[in-house]
Amino acid sequence: MTKLKVFLSDSLNPHLNLATEEWIFHNLDPSQQVLFLWRNEETVVIGRNQNPWSECNLAQMKADNVHLARRTTGGGAVFHDLGNTNFTFLSPKESYKRENNIQIIFDALKNFGIQGEASGRNDLLIPFHDGPRKFSGSAYREKKDRAFHHGTLLLHADLTRLGNYLTPNPKKLQAKGKESVRARVANLTEVAKDIRHEQIVETMVASFEKFYGGKAEIESLTLSSLQQIPELKAQYESLSNWDWLYGNTLEFSHKMDEYLSLGFFDFHFQVEDGVIKDLKIFTDCLYPQLIEEITTSLRGQTYRGETVRKTLAAAREKYSDLSAGLTELEDWLCRHLEV
Template identity: 65%
Template sequence: MRAFVFFTRAFLDAFLDGELAFYLMQLKVFLSDSLNPHLNLATEEWIFNNLEPDQHALFLWRNEDTILIGRHQNPWSECNLLRMVDDKVHLARRTTGGGAVFHDLGNTNFTFLSPKESYSLKNNTQIIFQALEKFGVKGEASGRNDLLFRAGDGYRKFSGSAYREKKDRAFHHGTLLLNTNLQRLRSYLLTNPKRLRAFNLESARARIANLSEIAKDVRHEKMVEAMIASFQSFYSSSSEIECLTASSLLEIPELKSQYESLTAWEWLYGNTLEFNHHIQEYLSLGSFEIQFKIYDGFVKDLRIYTNCLYPTLVEEITEALMEKPYDCPSVIRNFEPIISSHPELEAGLRELRAWICQTIN
């Protein structure tokens, strides 16, 4: 009886606070036994597209050696492609923004999938931190997408993440560095001097490190167990757990089609122009490389490669500049609706616009 009264009070409090949906959510956990990055990314898309409207889901997975680039990044300027081929390292491109990262079996990758109205980055981060407590690690959030732990001489970054949403749902995914080979990470990623200078200025207090630096017994299997327990504990509910195998996944037509799309040359390498004007800079919204193709003074085609965390924003900018005069007044005029619709990003957008104008003139 006491438990019933307690639940009723919590239920009424949630109703009065407008948080009733929190208590009505169904939970589901997906575990992948595949180490293929393209299949895991396709699985993530498949789950995202088929998520029940009232469901929170957690997908846990890992990849064999892979460089994973953001949706709007240029593989030729981000990666040492020849070395990757020699060493049999996969190239994969995700559908979210952000920068290039290295995956190996020392990573645990997570994806939180939620109905859009109840999506919360803060909640997801809390679930991760609660899982880390089982290994004696206290996590801290920093910057736009970094998770850190404190070491003797400063902070260490052990996780980065990216986000995506559509009309009725959202997801947040990232990697937890457990005991990855950090030396290999550096050998496959190319360093942009401007980005390096900006990174040193913004993040000098934190360097990339493995959680095993302070939690010697951390392993993928143990992290999976901790994440599932924390996920269930946070939402005060048990969850259905579905184990996904590579063979069974490829028997699903929608998933197989998504897998084929993500392994296609057009998705991984295509859409890189023979460009007339190529500009590159590191700004507060991220690193930007823009290739313009100009004909008769108009922008006939362009590509924006960036680790900006807002992929739909990049698409808005691309659409706004396409088929418009290639001059500063046109850029200023066509940026205004974008700035108006994203007031929280106004300073970064004005900086980006000013840089484009400067390079045109």
């Protein structure tokens, strides 16, 4: 009989939950069937090759206590909140069938009177009078002995929030048609108003066990699990550190300009792997030596608010009569790159 394993995350920490996915994929025995159910606090999750400074409104995210997470797979940015239930399946590659996982999800949803249908490779839909709408998207990974399928179920997610934290390229936004995409998405509470995460977890586990005809070993994971599982701890440290979230970014330029009390400032940053490789400041400020010192100090430093704050603190100490203007400059810069 196939061994069944279920992991339930008691943590809402996105870095722990994404690390758990990586640990499951790389370290667990691939001969078993595994189901992992989890959800995150408010988080923008970007793809492996995305640039957080160009994709995200980092200052707004910080003000609203929204996490940034980067997954190891590709794709675009998504917003997670407590209205999303996320699922992850791991199966032996030779017996893997995507249809099995979809059947488990659909059987679980039948408990709430929901009849789902699959569309294409990635989407699950529910019918409405004006046409089907998507309540789940998913993605796939595999290597020689294992297959991995993960996605999200929209229970009562705030479908408007992602727009608050993204700063997409206007061409990308125009090409995708923001409003038409949003109109095709639905929360499951629109057809089963009382559905909640805890109920979905219970029915998904029961459906998983019924499908494979066995009793699953169930394990809860928390941040304290990191101390008992060294491989999980290593994944967590890797996915939650600054180098992965921000430093793992291809070369890009960031331009910003503003009229401030010290003059007009036009900053041109050239950034590679999260480090300021070059910086030019065009300004009508009356203190050229100050501008030269700021430029020299920032070059070669990490591209983060902490770096700017340290540099401007040193400048305030030396140019104490310009303290108010330098504080204004610091606040403005940090609003654009605060991490």
